[in-house]
Amino acid sequence: xxxxxxxxxxxxxxxxxxxxxxxxxxxxxxxxxxxxxxxxxxxxxxxxxxxxxxxxxxxxxxxxxxxxxxxxxxxxxxxxxxxxxxxxxxxxxxxxxxxxxxxxxxxxxxxxxxxxxxxxxxxxxxxxxxxxxxxxxxxxxxxxxxxxxxxxxxxxxxxxxxxxxxxxxxxxxxxxxxxxxxxxxxxxxxxxxxxxxxxxxxxxxxxxxxxxxxxxxxxxxxxxxxxxxxxxxxxxxxxxxxxxxxxxxxxxxxxxxxxxxxxxxxxxxxxxxxxxxxxxxxxxxxxxxxxxxxxxxxxxxxxxxxxxxxxxxxxxxxxxxxxxxxxxxxxxxxxxxxxxxxxxxxxxx
Numbered sequence: 227x228x229x230x231x232x233x234x235x236x237x238x239x240x241x242x243x244x245x246x247x248x249x250x251x252x253x254x255x256x257x258x259x260x261x262x263x264x265x266x267x268x269x270x271x272x273x274x275x276x277x278x279x280x281x282x283x284x285x286x287x288x289x290x291x292x293x294x295x296x297x298x299x300x301x302x303x304x305x306x307x308x309x310x311x312x313x314x315x316x317x318x319x320x321x322x323x324x325x326x327x328x329x330x331x332x333x334x335x336x337x338x339x340x341x342x343x344x345x346x347x348x349x350x351x352x353x354x355x356x357x358x359x360x361x362x363x364x365x366x367x368x369x370x371x372x373x374x375x376x377x378x379x380x381x382x383x384x385x386x387x388x389x390x391x392x393x394x395x396x397x398x399x400x401x402x403x404x405x406x407x408x409x410x411x412x413x414x415x416x417x418x419x420x421x422x423x424x425x426x427x428x429x430x431x432x433x434x435x436x437x438x439x440x441x442x443x444x445x446x447x448x449x450x451x452x453x454x455x456x457x458x459x460x461x462x463x464x465x466x467x468x469x470x471x472x473x474x475x476x477x478x479x480x481x482x483x484x485x486x487x488x489x490x491x492x493x494x495x496x497x498x499x500x501x502x503x504x505x506x507x508x509x510x511x512x513x514x515x516x517x518x519x520x521x522x523x524x525x526x527x528x529x530x531x532x533x534x535x536x537x538x539x540x541x542x543x544x545x546x547x548x549x550x551x552x553x554x555x556x557x558x559x560x561x562x563x564x565x566x567x568x569x570x571x572x573x574x575x
Contacts, residue, residue, distance in 0.1 A: 232288060234279055235351035235541030237533075240316025243275065244284040246537035250294070251353065251547065255269060258282045258539065268322050275324075276331045278307035293334040295548040297540030299344030300324060304387045308319040309338040312386065335548045340387035341382045341536050343530075348539025350493045353530040357490040362481050363529070364391060365494035366474060366504075367449075369403070374485065380543070385508065392416070396476050411477045415470040417496050421447035423466045424455075432462040457502070464503075467496075472506045475511025478521045482516050482524055493529030501528055 230250040237244040241260060246257040260278050263271060279296070285364045302314040309325015328336040332428070339347070346355075346363030355361040365371040372391030374381035384386055392403075392412035399409040403416070413419055427433035429441045436455035440446040456464045469475060478490060497504045508526060516524075531538055 227428075230294045231294040232283070233294055233545050234296040234298075235344075235537035235539070235544070236279065236296065237274065237536030237540065238298060238300045238317075238343065239277065240301060243278060244537050245278045245534070245539065246534065247282055247286065247288070248367055248538075248541045250545075252538070254534075254538075256282060256285045257534070258285065259441070262317065268319055271317060272322070272324065272327050278330060279328075279332060290332040290334065293332060295334055295544040296328055296332065296336040297339060297344065297542070297544030297547075298324060298328065298336065299339045299341035299536045299540045300572075301341050304338050304340050305385055306338065306380075306382055306387060307385060309336060311338065333509045335544075337540075337544050337547050339380070339540055339543055340373070341389055341390070342371035342372040342453045343382075343545065344490065344537075344539040345371070345493070345531075345535040346539065347375055347380055347543050348531050348535035348537070349493075349529055350375040350539075351542040352538055353535060354491050354527045355489040358487070360485060360487040361489045361490045361491060362485060363493065364474065364478065364481075364489040365492070365529075366415055366417065366470075366496045367494040368418050369416050370477075371494065374487070376485075378546075391477065392480070394480070396473060396480070407462070411473060414473040415477070417449055417452075417494075418444070420452065420466055420470050420496070424452060424463050427460075427462045427466070433460045435460045438464055448501040449524070452496075453499040456503075462514060467500065467503060468507055470496075471507035472511060473502065475508040476515070479511055480507055482512070482520055486520060486523055488524060490526045491529050492526060493532075493535070498532075511538075544574065 233248045235246045241262055242259055244259050245263050247255045263274050273488055292573055300311045303312040311319055313320050323340045327334045349355045350361045361375045363373045370392030372389045374389050393407045393410050395407055396411055397409040397414055401413045402408045402413045424436055424447050425442045425444050428437040435458035440451045521561045
């Protein structure tokens with residue numbers, strides 16, 4: 227057993243989940259991945275989460291009794307004080323009491339975060355934004371994720387998580403991403419939107435390298451394929467990506483004028499695949515539009531922690547919430563029930 231026990235950081239996604247075990251100094255000991263099983267129903271999904279934690283602990287010969295706390299990042303709006311995920315579309319969840327379930331099943335306190343908040347807190351704690359007073363994270367991927375850590379705390383609403391940066395409007399476009407508001411950052415700059423435009427280019431013959439590599443299936447036009455098509459000479463694909471990066475730049479200008487963060491962390495598949503392109507367009511936008519007196523107050527950096535950021539941030543947040551206040555407890559010997567309704571999961575299957 228590590229001195230003082232273990233912390234769990236858990237990153238739950240629509241298709242996969244990651245469990246990481248840390249010692250009391252937040253040194254990573256072991257991590258395991260598994261498919262989320264999003265079509266299995268909420269009861270089965272919660273059981274899979276708990277099983278992965280138990281199995282990961284068993285890899286180092288540890289038991290749930292040795293846990294100090296669990297932090298879990300989940301997609302969608304979260305009631306951070308009750309541990310309820312209000313809605314997670316990719317998991318087919320509504321009002322799922324993740325925190326109470328894991329606390330009872332594994333016998334230790336659990337804190338539930340929005341997954342992007344967890345990632346930003348990871349970069350703030352152990353990554354690219356250490357020592358910042360105010361950190362904003364922006365992650366262009368399939369959608370656009372955003373989060374903020376202000377003076378050591380995650381910026382949240384009274385009951386729910388916030389910073390839905392991807393759903394703020396930045397253009398007069400009438401296109402939507404499924405929500406009512408049109409012209410949002412997600413519509414203009416997400417990987418899904420870029421892929422749709424690139425598919426059109428491929429069909430028209432304006433992206434021959436992309437067409438040869440992955441065809442016109444939007445699901446296959448991922449960040450690496452887009453980057454490789456640009457490297458191979460697809461100028462129209464580069465034009466589309468630069469336009470999207472410009473919109474990210476405008477979004478960052480807005481964030482600077484509202485929050486004046488000292489660090490903005492950029493991550494996500496698109497930025498990681500094409501950092502020079504994105505930073506070039508963002509620099510142009512900030513140089514042109516940010517107030518002169520603000521310019522030298524902000525640094526824009528590339529995320530350092532990659533896919534581990536969410537698990538690291540969730541564990542770090544759990545430690546911040548529970549250290550010194552919640553020693554490991556005995557597990558409930560009875561089988562944990564699945565709370566229903568507003569206080570728990572609603573099985574949608």
